Amino acid sequence: MKTDAQLKQDVEDELEWDPAVKATDIGVEVSDRIVTLSGHPSSYAEKVAAEKAAHRVAGVKAVVVEMHVRLPNDDVRTDEDIANAVRSVLRWTVGLREDDVKVQVEKGWVTLSGEVEWAYQSHIANRAVSQMRGVTGVSNRIDVRGDVDSEDIGTNIARAMQRHAERETKHIQIKVQDGTVTLSGKVGSYAERQVARGAAWSAPGVRAVIDNLVVE
Structure with missing residues (x-):
């Protein structure tokens, strides 16, 4: 160790x-x-x-x-400018409908809200905004619609992991409750951890993912 x-x-x-x-x-x-x-x-x-x-x-x-983010002077933007830029970015992001995500900005901190069909849509919205100039932070409060049986969610995630991983995934435990997926167990690398998280986020009906995986 x-x-x-x-x-x-x-x-x-x-x-x-x-x-x-x-x-x-x-x-x-x-x-x-x-x-x-x-x-x-x-x-x-x-x-x-x-x-x-x-x-x-x-x-x-x-x-x-x-x-704590400390923006260079050249990157400082007004909240109105940031809000307009965020809306534009979301409008041009594949997989998102313009009306699904609401935007609020306060002192450079962006709060995203609204509802989407899939968890990955919430994820890509958060990722797109996180890369923007002038943003000091992001709060993702986007809800995910859909009502998929917890057992079906767990089965779909396990199958996806088997397709994506280079070794058996029996060492990863998947617990699903009310659309929240908790991953636990030990993985051999950060890449394997990313595969598991990606599979969980991509499954229909997933609203949130809690990553308790430990990299050996």
Whole structure:
């Protein structure tokens, strides 16, 4: 098992390696394999990228986020400008209907609400907005319509995992309740974890995904 010092070095190296992150913007501390990220990333997209980078490092048990976005002067936009830009981006995003997602912006923080048919539509809306200039944060409050039996949801996710994964997925437990999928168990890599999460988000009737998977 890696020591906290080794994990700290690995996380710092991963941040340095990720082209979406300016490593000097981010501070890293590790205690009992829990990583705390601090500092002032220059965009919300960089903040999200830093979180993902820390999660990718083998041995990390959890990530605590204490980062606060500090936009460069050239990236500062009015809330009205951001709202108009977000609506435009969502309008041009494949798989979304313009009227499904409502937008609210306060001090650069975007709140998405409304209803969509599939969980992946909520996911792509959140991802599209997260990459936008001038955005300091995103709250995704989009509800997912649909009423699919929990057993059917679990079966569909398990079949998708078997199609996508390179090894058996019996080590992954899938629990479904009221459209919320909880994944637990141990996976061999971050890539395998992403496969499981992607399969869960893509299943009809899924409203939310809780990822309790542990990367060995």
